[in-house]
Amino acid sequence: AQTVTQSQPEMSVQEAETVTLSCTYDTSESDYYLFWYKQPPSRQMILVIRQEAYKQQNATENRFSVNFQKAAKSFSLKISDSQLGDAAMYFCAFRSYNTDKLIFGTGTRLQVFP
């Protein structure tokens, strides 16, 4: 069975600085999709970035980038130039290519200090 692990329950960063959120996963599949979702206090789930496992190039979306290490089954999220609006819960997610099952980790709460 697939699992997603986020080992950092909470992280904090100063405004304009860079922070990295960790995520590891376990699967026997070779093709799959990985995601980071953001959940602000409004409870809305917002897709931040996605990565296809067959792509070696790390995905980037503006200030958000990932470090995808397939052999290590690691998928970390880097937020550059952090802003107050980045404060939220961040969830790492895995989607199976075979079954389309979508599972999430336990989340990391990010605080941003001015």
Next chain:
Amino acid sequence: DAGVIQSPRHEVTEMGQEVTLRCKPISGHDYLFWYRQTMMRGLELLIYFNNNVPIDDSGMPEDRFSAKMPNASFSTLKIQPSEPRDSAVYFCASSFLRTGEENTEAFFGQGTRLTVV
């Protein structure tokens, strides 16, 4: 499209009562997922459907939980009887059938906060 719609937004019920949570997925989506969010366990997948058929219900915690999808535009998650430990936020999400690199993401409703007293 209005997005995934869940009702009610908040539900407070007494232990032992039946609770029904509702979800309307985005029109045309093929998959529907039900999740439970708690501080300790994050987002747990309870069950998911493909074209109204349950594919994997291994995450449903007990027989007290049941889910149905009678048609492509409606799904329910029922808890009978409810217990205080069922208190959580329940999310519904939907997605298209994945086509290569497209349509891989799921779209979420606003969730239902359930409190069982």
